[in-house]
Amino acid sequence: MSAFKFCSELKIGQSKVAQGQPTYIIAEAGVNHNGKMELAYQLVDVAVDAGANAVKFQLFHTEELILQDVEKAPYQQGDAADEESQYQMLKGLEISIENCRELKAYCEKKGITFLVTPFDIVSLAELKNLGLDALKISSTDLTNTMFLQQAASFGIPVILSTGMSEKSEVERALATIQPVNNQVVLLQCTSSYPAPESQIQLSVINRYKQDYQVLVGYSDHSVGIGVSPYAVAAGAMLIEKHFTLDKSLPGPDHQASLSPEELKEFVVQIRQVDMMMGDGIKAVQLCEEQNRKALQKSLVASCFIGRGELFTSENLVAKRTGGAGISSVHSSQILGLRASTDFAPGELIDV
Numbered sequence: 389m390s391a392f393k394f395c396s397e398l399k400i401g402q403s404k405v406a407q408g409q410p411t412y413i414i415a416e417a418g419v420n421h422n423g424k425m426e427l428a429y430q431l432v433d434v435a436v437d438a439g440a441n442a443v444k445f446q447l448f449h450t451e452e453l454i455l456q457d458v459e460k461a462p463y464q465q466g467d468a469a470d471e472e473s474q475y476q477m478l479k480g481l482e483i484s485i486e487n488c489r490e491l492k493a494y495c496e497k498k499g500i501t502f503l504v505t506p507f508d509i510v511s512l513a514e515l516k517n518l519g520l521d522a523l524k525i526s527s528t529d530l531t532n533t534m535f536l537q538q539a540a541s542f543g544i545p546v547i548l549s550t551g552m553s554e555k556s557e558v559e560r561a562l563a564t565i566q567p568v569n570n571q572v573v574l575l576q577c578t579s580s581y582p583a584p585e586s587q588i589q590l591s592v593i594n595r596y597k598q599d600y601q602v603l604v605g606y607s608d609h610s611v612g613i614g615v616s617p618y619a620v621a622a623g624a625m626l627i628e629k630h631f632t633l634d635k636s637l638p639g640p641d642h643q644a645s646l647s648p649e650e651l652k653e654f655v656v657q658i659r660q661v662d663m664m665m666g667d668g669i670k671a672v673q674l675c676e677e678q679n680r681k682a683l684q685k686s687l688v689a690s691c692f693i694g695r696g697e698l699f700t701s702e703n704l705v706a707k708r709t710g711g712a713g714i715s716s717v718h719s720s721q722i723l724g725l726r727a728s729t730d731f732a733p734g735e736l737i738d739v
Contacts, residue, residue: 392562394602398545398571400522401501403441405545405573405603410662411620412605413655414503414524414547414628415440419481422639425490428483430633432495438651439659442501444524444628447488447515450478452508477640485514492518503547512538520544524628527551527579527607530561540569547626548572549607551579562600573626574600576619577607581644588615590622597623609644613654620661629654686713687722689731697727704737712736 397406405412415435421428428445435443456475483491488504495502505524506512512535515523522545529535530553539546546569550558558574565572576592578584588610596604605626606619616627632645646654672680685706693703699722706716713736714722725739 390599390601392566392600392602394562394566394570394572394600396601396603398573398603400503400545401442403501405605405625407625408667409625411624411658412442412626413440413658414442414444414626415651416444416628416630416645418444418446418505418630418641418645419478420630420632420637420639420641420645421445421481421483422637423481423483425483425487427633428487428491429494431631432491432498432500434631434633434648434651436498436500438631438648439655440500440651442503442521443495444503444505445483445488445491446505446507447485447511448478448482448507449510450475450482452510454478481639485511485518488515488518492520506539509535509538516542522547525549527553527577531557533560533564536561536564537568540565543569545571545573547575547605547628549575549577549579551577551607551609558596559600562602573603573605575605575607575626575628576624578609581609581641582611583609583615585610585615590615590619593619593623611644613646613650613657616654617657617661620658621665627658681711683708684711685709685716686711687716687719687737688713689733689735689737691733693727693731695727695730699723699725699727699737707734709736713738 397404400412403412415438417431421431432443454475458474492502501521503522503524504515504520505526506515507526523539523542524547525539527549530550546565548561574596576589578587593604593606596602603625604623606616606624608614608616608627608629616629619627630641630645631651632642635642635647686709687704688707689703690705691703722739728739
């Protein structure tokens, strides 16, 4: 029995995240605007055109996020001549809370949900009164207990990524959030850019469901359209994926992001998987009904059966009859009864 009990359904904007609902798709713009609002608006347009449920940006104050002399992460590094620090790089990718307010208004006009990942406590506090429908917490803050406590206090759904973490750290994060907020979507994530297919760990999705009684999703850093359609088949109810206007733009995330055309195909493929998943109820499908009639078997006499003779496994056999007669599924109810009339070999049994 799980020590956790989170809500089994939540709403983000106009869409529900729950078992049996279409997959909630977040188009992750991240910092692919390169600090330019003109590009940020274009990213929103691309997400809308692709049919995503939400478009997500990142909010941070570089001086609150990182020390000035920290080197870039391996995936952020350019050529050998690149001596820019991570601080310098991030400083050029900032947008402000006012920019977020403008983007949110634009998203509302365009009919797509606006989401943000804050990366420092100041940015988190700035988002308190923005009227967000949900709050995304990056894997980098999974172990940041004070940050999680404040994020949970917003009272809106928390989407929590779990890259670079151990099981104990995931449990500690959930235990921090649950006392004040049971609206959580927990995302399996492998924080490598790109994430090797051999280290995706899709089986963790169902493990999260079983262990924590929580809504689950997948934050996808695999190459191209990649793993996400498989993640949906594995049980993910929410997917997020980076996209860009142009993979050749300068910046840390463009090359590993989807192009506008790829984002469209990404959404198409996930919606195809949604359709294939169905409602989870095993029943005869419309396309099967004629085949069922033609191929399933009914009871017929395997030899002459005289009136009053007992029906047995020796004188009855199941054969295809085009749907006529008594289905062989009822054989246990027929065996031991007496024939009410004579039956010739191959004749349908009728009691």
